[in-house]
Amino acid sequence: MARNRMPKVKVNEMEEHxxxxxxxxxxxxxxxxxxxxxxxxVVTMAVDLVTFEExxxxxxDEIIAHRLGLIPLKYQYREGETRLRDDIRTxxxxxxxxxxxxxxxxxxxxxxxxxxxxxxxxxxxAFDERAKHRPEREKDLPLVVTSNDLISEDNDVRPVHFETxxxxxxxxxxxxxxVKLAKGQELRFTxxxxxxxxxxxxxxxxxxxxxxxPQPHVHLDDDAISKLPPALRDLIIQACPAGVLGYNDDDAPxxxxxxxxxxxxxxxxxxxxxxxxxxxxSPTGKSMISAFASDTNFIFDIESVGSIPVDxxxxxxxxxLKRKLLDLQLAVNDLKDxxxxx
Amino acid sequence: xxxxxxxxxxxxxDNERERTFIFRDEDHTLGNALRHxxxxxxxxxxxxxxxxxxxxPFMHVRLQTTGAPAVRIMDEGLSNLGQICDHLTxxxxxxxxxxxxxxxxxxxx
Ligand SMILES: [Zn+2]
Numbered sequence: 001m002a003r004n005r006m007p008k009v010k011v012n013e014m015e016e017h018x019x020x021x022x023x024x025x026x027x028x029x030x031x032x033x034x035x036x037x038x039x040x041x042v043v044t045m046a047v048d049l050v051t052f053e054e055x056x057x058x059x060x061d062e063i064i065a066h067r068l069g070l071i072p073l074k075y076q077y078r079e080g081e082t083r084l085r086d087d088i089r090t091x092x093x094x095x096x097x098x099x100x101x102x103x104x105x106x107x108x109x110x111x112x113x114x115x116x117x118x119x120x121x122x123x124x125x126a127f128d129e130r131a132k133h134r135p136e137r138e139k140d141l142p143l144v145v146t147s148n149d150l151i152s153e154d155n156d157v158r159p160v161h162f163e164t165x166x167x168x169x170x171x172x173x174x175x176x177x178x179v180k181l182a183k184g185q186e187l188r189f190t191x192x193x194x195x196x197x198x199x200x201x202x203x204x205x206x207x208x209x210x211x212x213x214p215q216p217h218v219h220l221d222d223d224a225i226s227k228l229p230p231a232l233r234d235l236i237i238q239a240c241p242a243g244v245l246g247y248n249d250d251d252a253p254x255x256x257x258x259x260x261x262x263x264x265x266x267x268x269x270x271x272x273x274x275x276x277x278x279x280x281x282s283p284t285g286k287s288m289i290s291a292f293a294s295d296t297n298f299i300f301d302i303e304s305v306g307s308i309p310v311d312x313x314x315x316x317x318x319x320x321l322k323r324k325l326l327d328l329q330l331a332v333n334d335l336k337d338x339x340x341x342x
Numbered sequence: 343x344x345x346x347x348x349x350x351x352x353x354x355x356d357n358e359r360e361r362t363f364i365f366r367d368e369d370h371t372l373g374n375a376l377r378h379x380x381x382x383x384x385x386x387x388x389x390x391x392x393x394x395x396x397x398x399p400f401m402h403v404r405l406q407t408t409g410a411p412a413v414r415i416m417d418e419g420l421s422n423l424g425q426i427c428d429h430l431t432x433x434x435x436x437x438x439x440x441x442x443x444x445x446x447x448x449x450x451x
Contacts, residue, residue, distance in 0.1 A: 006425075006426065006429045007426060007429060007430060007433070008433060009430060009433035009434055009437060010437070011434070011437040011438065014437075014438065021434075021437075023430070026426070027375075027378045029374040029375045029377065029378040030375050030378065030423075030426060032370075032371075032374060032375070033371050033372065033374065033375035034430075036370065036371040037371055040371075041371070311434070311438075314434060315431060315434060315435070318427050318430050318431050318434075319431075321371075321372075321423075321427050322424055322427040322428070322431075324368075324372060325372075325420050325421075325423055325424045325427065326424065327348065328348065328349060328365065328368075328372075328420055329417060329420045329421060329424070331347075331348050331349040332349065332351075332363075332413060332416055332417050332420065333417065335349060335350075335351050335413070336413045336414075336417070
């Protein structure tokens, strides 16, 4: 058997929409597989089919349909209320996995779509109708139609919205803008949301940012740096953009401060500048910093568009990879027997 | 249809040390990671992957071993990568992934 390094995970931050974690003792190829699955192979739901009944807005049907596709839809498993599929083969995934609730339309035995493979969203906004309820001085202003006006027929799925009321109050937007209507204009349609993956169309991708970078190993020559006058130490800090290098304690007297790396992520980009500078400052011409990229440790930064909370997203991605591997292992073992017969 | 299969294996029947695996609907995502775990196997002599054409849904893995049947080593490779996945999941769950979701339950399967 092969001796494989088992990776270690260190979670630095895990919010609903943002996460940063480190994977240690692994290979770039494994980290990259995880990144690629998160971007392109995690299953989400997005608007895929729109039937327009009325569209007198300035945008044509196709553009509105495209804009609808890009609105993240959030699936929320509701304990005791959500009816899960009863035809699940594998218990590999968590019950919050959207695939425990919905099927892909192409794998469903319905004719077109049904409650197990699609969600219907409707919208009907007419400027003149809304204008009646607006204050007098706002009556003629353009009316913004947003994702808030979308009405989902399924309680488990809805367009993303602000996480908290405070966040909503801070924003000038009421939701995600679909189109603006002027006097006399109207928009009415039915949208069908289906399951899909980012590989098929990026509207199904659950991440807006998903990157990893090697962890830097930094060595600062504290002895040599402490011998420099404070003004020259400031100069070293100024060699990088603000916040990359800094002092461990800004309030301490200058001679007691220690130069430290404040932003591990950025130091690799500027280490050469610092190297050259410290070589010139040093009486012996020796540089006072060295940094190199680790080839076993990686830092992931992930931002979700809101369709899936980040922690679920990472786990879903690993499940997806695992599911792939199990299927292929079955296929290999099927063919293994053929192989023996040859 | 033969082409619809998720996997095809090419090789000489009298030499089970060398095989080319043709995965359908797979790409660099699996290819590179699989290549890596195969390389880690002490029985592997050579392992490499390629996506011959970007508009075709195929990914090739070439595997040559020092003596063991290549198909068995591939099976081990897939299961090793699976173990890494399990391990990552366990580590993430141990560190509170899923627990911080404010509106959801605490349950994890
Ligand atoms: Zn259906």
